Amino acid sequence: MNLTLAQSLTQTHDEMPSLREVFDTITLQSGFNTNAVIVAASLLGIAGGIIGAFALLRKRSLTADALSHATLPGITSAFLIASAMGLNARSLPILLLGATISGILGVLCIHLILTYTRLREDAAIGIVLSVFFGIGVVLLSVIQSTATSSAAGLNHFIYGQTAAMLTADAILMGTIVLIAIAIAILAMKEITIVCFNESFARVTGIPAGLIDGLILALIVLVTVSGLQAVGLILIVAMLIIPPAAARFWTDRVRLLIILSALIGALSGFIGASVSALLPRKPAGAVIVLCAGSIFIISMLAAPTRGVIAQLIRHAKLKLQIAIDHTLESKYQYPEHHPRTTFSLRVLLRLKGFTQSLSPSSALSQSGIKRGRRVRRNHMLWEQYLISCADIAPSHVDWSVDQVEHILDDDLITRLENEIRASGLEVQEIQP
Amino acid sequence: MISDTLRQYISFDLFPLISAICVALSCGLIGNHLVLRRQSMMGDAISHAVLPGLVAAFLLASSRSPMVMFLGAGASALVTVGLIELVKRLGRVEPGAAMGVVFSVMFALGVLMLEQAAADHVDLDADCVLYGQLETLFFVAPTEWNQLFSVGTLNDIPTQVSTLLGLTILVIIFKVALHKELRIASFDPGLATTQGIHAGLITVLLMVMTAACAVASFEAVGSILVIAMLICPASTARLCTDRLSTQIKLSALFAITAAVIGYILASFVPEMLGMPSSLNAAGMISVVAGSMVALAAIVSPSHGLIAKSFRQRSLRKTVAIEDLIGLLYRAKETGTPRSTISSIAPAMNTKDINQVIQASTRQGLVTQTNNSLELTGAGQAAGAKIIRRHRLWEGYLVDQANIRPDNVHDIAEQLEHLPTDEPDSDTQTDPHGRPVPPHSD
Numbered sequence: 001m002n003l004t005l006a007q008s009l010t011q012t013h014d015e016m017p018s019l020r021e022v023f024d025t026i027t028l029q030s031g032f033n034t035n036a037v038i039v040a041a042s043l044l045g046i047a048g049g050i051i052g053a054f055a056l057l058r059k060r061s062l063t064a065d066a067l068s069h070a071t072l073p074g075i076t077s078a079f080l081i082a083s084a085m086g087l088n089a090r091s092l093p094i095l096l097l098g099a100t101i102s103g104i105l106g107v108l109c110i111h112l113i114l115t116y117t118r119l120r121e122d123a124a125i126g127i128v129l130s131v132f133f134g135i136g137v138v139l140l141s142v143i144q145s146t147a148t149s150s151a152a153g154l155n156h157f158i159y160g161q162t163a164a165m166l167t168a169d170a171i172l173m174g175t176i177v178l179i180a181i182a183i184a185i186l187a188m189k190e191i192t193i194v195c196f197n198e199s200f201a202r203v204t205g206i207p208a209g210l211i212d213g214l215i216l217a218l219i220v221l222v223t224v225s226g227l228q229a230v231g232l233i234l235i236v237a238m239l240i241i242p243p244a245a246a247r248f249w250t251d252r253v254r255l256l257i258i259l260s261a262l263i264g265a266l267s268g269f270i271g272a273s274v275s276a277l278l279p280r281k282p283a284g285a286v287i288v289l290c291a292g293s294i295f296i297i298s299m300l301a302a303p304t305r306g307v308i309a310q311l312i313r314h315a316k317l318k319l320q321i322a323i324d325h326t327l328e329s330k331y332q333y334p335e336h337h338p339r340t341t342f343s344l345r346v347l348l349r350l351k352g353f354t355q356s357l358s359p360s361s362a363l364s365q366s367g368i369k370r371g372r373r374v375r376r377n378h379m380l381w382e383q384y385l386i387s388c389a390d391i392a393p394s395h396v397d398w399s400v401d402q403v404e405h406i407l408d409d410d411l412i413t414r415l416e417n418e419i420r421a422s423g424l425e426v427q428e429i430q431p
Numbered sequence: 432m433i434s435d436t437l438r439q440y441i442s443f444d445l446f447p448l449i450s451a452i453c454v455a456l457s458c459g460l461i462g463n464h465l466v467l468r469r470q471s472m473m474g475d476a477i478s479h480a481v482l483p484g485l486v487a488a489f490l491l492a493s494s495r496s497p498m499v500m501f502l503g504a505g506a507s508a509l510v511t512v513g514l515i516e517l518v519k520r521l522g523r524v525e526p527g528a529a530m531g532v533v534f535s536v537m538f539a540l541g542v543l544m545l546e547q548a549a550a551d552h553v554d555l556d557a558d559c560v561l562y563g564q565l566e567t568l569f570f571v572a573p574t575e576w577n578q579l580f581s582v583g584t585l586n587d588i589p590t591q592v593s594t595l596l597g598l599t600i601l602v603i604i605f606k607v608a609l610h611k612e613l614r615i616a617s618f619d620p621g622l623a624t625t626q627g628i629h630a631g632l633i634t635v636l637l638m639v640m641t642a643a644c645a646v647a648s649f650e651a652v653g654s655i656l657v658i659a660m661l662i663c664p665a666s667t668a669r670l671c672t673d674r675l676s677t678q679i680k681l682s683a684l685f686a687i688t689a690a691v692i693g694y695i696l697a698s699f700v701p702e703m704l705g706m707p708s709s710l711n712a713a714g715m716i717s718v719v720a721g722s723m724v725a726l727a728a729i730v731s732p733s734h735g736l737i738a739k740s741f742r743q744r745s746l747r748k749t750v751a752i753e754d755l756i757g758l759l760y761r762a763k764e765t766g767t768p769r770s771t772i773s774s775i776a777p778a779m780n781t782k783d784i785n786q787v788i789q790a791s792t793r794q795g796l797v798t799q800t801n802n803s804l805e806l807t808g809a810g811q812a813a814g815a816k817i818i819r820r821h822r823l824w825e826g827y828l829v830d831q832a833n834i835r836p837d838n839v840h841d842i843a844e845q846l847e848h849l850p851t852d853e854p855d856s857d858t859q860t861d862p863h864g865r866p867v868p869p870h871s872d
Contacts, residue, residue, distance in 0.1 A: 118670065
């Protein structure tokens with residue numbers, strides 16, 4: 001099999017599509033078959049997004065990988081058994097039934113390895129993945145060497161052939177999406193508790209094992225139904241990438257699931273449309289690359305967890321520390337002029353903390369006030385670390401504006417007395 | 432003179448077998464550290480992610496020479512490792528998800544690039560990345576033995592085979608030279624750093640070696656065997672021993688065994704069964720390697736299911752006997768030197784009390800007459816020992832753990848069976864006022 005990996009939806013175009021074609025495709029006006037594919041791919045994205053979010057929270061992302069590889073021996077043995085029994089060996093329901101059974105067996109094997117041996121989850125996943133896929137590969141070579149009919153069609157399950165999706169697939173995907181949404185709504189509380197605190201779930205009487213089984217069953221469902229479209233290597237991306245991208249935008253489970261479904265739908269929609277419009281763009285790969293692009297954008301640009309936001313926060317914190325250090329040292333030793341960069345002096349002047357731009361400029365009223373507060377914080381924290389060293393590490397936050405925000409009044413009074421007793425003067429916060 | 436049959440074997444099976452053994456050995460050795468560091472899936476991620484590098488190298492150099500492919504795949508593998516680390520660190524994404532995101536995007540990129548290449552009628556086969564083509568590594572064997580071992584034959588060795596031989600030697604040198612560093616860094620990166628070993632550097636080197644294994648092997652055996660060999664032999668060995676050096680030696684042994692048996696099963700057995708062609712050797716070797724894990728999980732003398740359940744049964748028996756003589760000792764203490772079986776049975780937490788009585792009789796701790804039991808001299812001493820431990824533990828729990836005297840019995844009932852030293856105490860009575868039997872020695 002050379003490079004009949006996955007056909008584009010339309011092989012006829014050789015140049016860029018016209019705007020009219022683009023508009024028709026994305027508004028679902030370019031023929032029934034194309035519509036079915038685009039709708040089915042978007043629905044697959046939604047299902048993968050919702051169920052993948054559960055898998056991510058449960059840290060089961062790679063279980064999906066093992067599971068999708070584990071479907072291959074099921075597909076090949078279903079093919080062999082069906083041809084031996086004289087049935088149509090290419091019948092999709094038979095092949096998918098085989099895929100489901102061996103997928104479940106794979107998950108079961110991971111569970112057995114984790115329960116009865118000392119091997120860790122990563123090894124269990126790797127063993128099941130490689131051994132099941134190995135069995136599948138051996139059976140493929142059996143088919144090639146014995147069966148009269150060729151096994152070429154089976155390769156679509158490995159690399160995927162989105163163009164083969166029909167209205168029936170769209171309906172199947174729609175059903176799975178409905179099931180996933182229903183379960184997400186009904187079992188939301190239980191799933192959330194199991195994901196975040198398994199032992200708490202057990203104590204409150206939530207059957208954690210059952211919930212786990214439910215999540216795994218849903219993963220099997222999505223994997224098997226998406227096999228033919230995206231292929232067994234890439235289907236795992238539909239479960240992993242959308243929730244991982246959504247995770248950057250929110251800390252709330254509900255929102256995570258909704259965003260993840262949206263990202264999955266968007267990837268499916270764009271991927272299938274691009275594949276329909278451009279030549280030689282296998283839809284499975286394009287869908288995954290769309291999801292990957294959304295992941296990269298999320299990782300860079302998300303407001304709090306994104307890389308850019310983190311860098312900005314880091315820079316701001318550094319600046320704040322530089323300002324505080326300068327003010328504290330100018331307040332404490334007015335004759336001594338700490339080394340400052342020009343931009344820092346501009347900033348201090350703009351904020352009204354200094355009277356001029358010169359390095360030896362005196363502090364303004366508000367600068368003195370601020371410097372006094374920083375000095376006081378510094379001294380209190382210092383004394384706190386000295387006198388309460390045993391509890392200190394968990395209760396230190398240097399970046400806090402006032403120590404009062406963290407420690408209670410009694411403790412601060414005590415610390416102030418200790419500082420006075422050691423002969424130093426405690427700065428008052430009042431001007 | 433080489434006979435025709437032998438010549439055929441040498442032509443068709445020698446190099447595939449050598450390649451399989453090389454892959455098994457090098458991946459098996461490296462895999463030990465991946466399994467210990469819980470990074471087994473790194474091999475999976477890398478071996479899927481080499482695809483875009485392969486295609487890119489091929490399109491750029493428009494050549495299928497192994498060197499070009501090796502460079503492309505290697506670059507791709509290193510990019511993958513870097514990206515996974517980046518996503519994990521900068522994005523704070525959970526490791527499993529980070530791997531999944533990176534390798535699936537890379538693979539998708541590879542599939543897309545292949546499809547573009549197909550447009551130019553380029554002959555590049557994606558299947559070999561997954562399944563490998565061990566069977567294609569044949570060479571034409573000479574008819575004479577002295578020709579087989581001449582310099583001329585060396586030139587006929589397929590490049591893939593020499594690459595794999597080189598890799599195996601490299602891996603062995605890597606393992607031997609950095610054995611200590613790898614060991615410390617795998618178990619305790621913190622300790623490694625305090626000892627002046629750069630744990631991060633060791634991790635990077637390990638990842639580079641994993642990538643090298645995946646890249647050098649993919650063309651001959653496919654990624655599936657690489658993943659299986661990185662994980663299965665090391666896991667099998669881990670189920671058989673607790674010592675790293677033994678584990679490494681065992682994993683090498685298991686890897687070679689799996690390669691040889693798997694190859695024989697794939698190449699020779701179908702022929703004997705009358706099938707028209709041989710089966711996929713890489714797949715079969717993975718299956719054998721997986722079966723070895725299953726076998727070890729069941730029969731391993733140290734961590735196997737059978738050994739574990741045997742140990743559990745013998746422990747259960749010991750506990751039951753100790754419970755029985757404890758009961759008899761207590762009964763004797765309250766003035767009934769002989770107890771009937773029916774009065775003992777409800778207090779015993781065991782299914783088959785007769786079995787316990789028989790075992791205790793055999794050990795000379797108890798004598799049975801009709802339906803009643805009596806402790807022998809040895810039984811008396813053993814009973815005193817167990818009750819002493821029980822009552823000392825009760826005292827300990829009340830004094831040291833601040834548990835109310837009403838609640839300590841059940842806990843002490845378990846603690847009395849522990850093979851540890853008894854609590855250090857010279858009290859004469861337990862919290863309930865009963866005497867602590869004196870130390871027997």
